[in-house]
Amino acid sequence: MTVRYRQVTFYYYTGSGNSRRVAAWMADAVRATGSAVIFSPLQSANPADDVGHGENALLVLVMPTHAFTAPWAVLRFALGLPRRKGTDAAVVATRGGLKIGQLYTPGFEGTATSLVALILAAKGYRVQSTEGIDMPSNWTALHPALPRRAVDGIIDHAQRKTARLSAEIISGAPGFANWRASLLGVLVLPLSLGYLLCGRFFLAKLFFASDDCTGCRLCAERCPNDGIALWDDGVAIRPYWTFRCQSRMRCMAYCPTQAVEASHMLAAVVLLLAGSLPTGVALSRLTAWIPSLRFLRMIPRWVLHWGTGLALLTAAYRLSHFLLRSRAGNWLFTHTTLTHAYRRYREPSTRVEDLWEREPPPDGGRSSR
Ligand SMILES: Cc1cc2nc3c(=O)[nH]c(=O)nc-3n(C[C@H](O)[C@H](O)[C@H](O)COP(=O)(O)O)c2cc1C
Ligand code: SF4
Incomplete structure (x- = not known):
C-alpha cells in the first residue's frame, strides 16, 4: 500500500x-x-x-x-x-x-x-x-x-x-x-438550519428520567457537552437536560437502567400549542403600540414562532420536572412516550470507559482501543 x-x-x-x-x-x-x-x-x-x-x-x-x-x-x-x-x-x-x-x-x-x-x-x-x-x-x-x-x-x-x-x-x-x-x-x-437554530434545543428538552433512575450520575458524568445537570430534590437525585444537550444519545444508550426517555407527549403538546400561537397578531399589536419595535417585523415569522415555542417548551419542561417528582406524574410521562418500549442502541464494542472526553486522555490519546 x-x-x-x-x-x-x-x-x-x-x-x-x-x-x-x-x-x-x-x-x-x-x-x-x-x-x-x-x-x-x-x-x-x-x-x-x-x-x-x-x-x-x-x-x-x-x-x-x-x-x-x-x-x-x-x-x-x-x-x-x-x-x-x-x-x-x-x-x-x-x-x-x-x-x-x-x-x-x-x-x-x-x-x-x-x-x-x-x-x-x-x-x-x-x-x-x-x-x-x-x-x-x-x-x-x-x-x-x-x-x-x-x-x-x-x-x-x-x-x-x-x-x-x-x-x-x-x-x-x-x-x-x-x-x-x-x-x-x-x-x-432549510431543515438543517432549522435544526441548528431551534430544533436541537427543542429535542434537548424532551429528555427525562423515569422512576427507574437510581441517581447513579453516569449520564451527567459521561455527557461530553456537560448537558445534564443533577438535581437533588431531597427525595432523589434526578438528571435535568439543559440547552447544552446536543442529542448525542449517549445518556439514552448507556444508562444502566434504561431510565432515560424522550417525552413524545411533551413534544406533541408543545408543537400543538406553538402551532396555534397568534405570534403574527401579537407582533402587529405590539408594533402598533410601540412603533420603535417595528424592526421586529424584519425577523422571519418562523424564527419568532420557534423562539416563542422554545420559551413555552422551557416553561413546560420546568413544569414537567415538577410533575415528574411524583409517582403519578412520572408514570404518566413514562407511559405516554414510545421510547419506553424502544430498544436502545450503542456501538456494540464501545464501552463507556472508552468515552473519556472530559477526562485526561489515556496514554495521551495515542491509543484507539
Ligand atoms: C439528533 C440526531 C439526528 C440525526 N440525523 C441524521 C441524519 O440526518 N441522517 C442520517 O443518516 N443519520 C442521522 N442520525 C443518525 C446518526 O448520524 C448515526 O447513527 C451516527 O452514526 C451516530 O454516530 P455516533 O454514535 O458517533 O454519535 C441522527 C442521529 C441523531 C441523534
Ligand atoms: S444514568 Fe440513568 S440511572 Fe444513572 S442518573 Fe442518569 S438516568 Fe439515572
Whole structure:
C-alpha cells in the first residue's frame, strides 16, 4: 500500500460510539503502515500541537450526521482550527443506516462533510476526501434501535467500506464519492438550519428520567457537552437536560437502567400549542403600540414562532420536572412516550470507559482501543 503521510491526526465526535469506531478502524489502518497517529475526541483536542504542517501530515475529522448536516459542535471546532496551508484533510460523516423489513436503507449525510470541508478549505487545508459511512442509526428518541443481527450486518459492511476508504486516504488519492449527497443536502439546507437554530434545543428538552433512575450520575458524568445537570430534590437525585444537550444519545444508550426517555407527549403538546400561537397578531399589536419595535417585523415569522415555542417548551419542561417528582406524574410521562418500549442502541464494542472526553486522555490519546 502506498503511504503518503508520516503523521495522521484523527479527531472524532461521537455520541453512541459509531464515529469513534470508524475513526479507530482508520487509525489502526494507518498504524499498520508505521505512520504516527494521534487519536482524540474533539473536546480534548490540542490542534496547535497535534495537527502537522505540510505535505506529510493529514488531518481526519470523523463525526455523526445530525439533521442532514454536521453537529454544531463540529462546525464550531472546525472554525476554531489553526490555519494550515497545504496540510491535507479528510472529512468522514457516519450516517444512520436502518433495516426496514428485509431491506437495508442507507442514511443521508446531506451537507455534513461538505460544510466542514468548506471551512477547512477556507483555512488553507487541502481537502482530499469526503465520505459518508452507514453505521446503525442511534436516534432512539425517534425510533427503536435495530435488532442485534441487523446491527452486526450494518457494522460489518461499514468496516469493509472503511478499510477501502482508509487505503484511499492513506495513499493521498482524491475521493469525493458523496458529492450527490452534498448537492441534495443543499436542497434540505432549510431543515438543517432549522435544526441548528431551534430544533436541537427543542429535542434537548424532551429528555427525562423515569422512576427507574437510581441517581447513579453516569449520564451527567459521561455527557461530553456537560448537558445534564443533577438535581437533588431531597427525595432523589434526578438528571435535568439543559440547552447544552446536543442529542448525542449517549445518556439514552448507556444508562444502566434504561431510565432515560424522550417525552413524545411533551413534544406533541408543545408543537400543538406553538402551532396555534397568534405570534403574527401579537407582533402587529405590539408594533402598533410601540412603533420603535417595528424592526421586529424584519425577523422571519418562523424564527419568532420557534423562539416563542422554545420559551413555552422551557416553561413546560420546568413544569414537567415538577410533575415528574411524583409517582403519578412520572408514570404518566413514562407511559405516554414510545421510547419506553424502544430498544436502545450503542456501538456494540464501545464501552463507556472508552468515552473519556472530559477526562485526561489515556496514554495521551495515542491509543484507539
Ligand atoms: C439528533 C440526531 C439526528 C440525526 N440525523 C441524521 C441524519 O440526518 N441522517 C442520517 O443518516 N443519520 C442521522 N442520525 C443518525 C446518526 O448520524 C448515526 O447513527 C451516527 O452514526 C451516530 O454516530 P455516533 O454514535 O458517533 O454519535 C441522527 C442521529 C441523531 C441523534
Ligand atoms: S444514568 Fe440513568 S440511572 Fe444513572 S442518573 Fe442518569 S438516568 Fe439515572
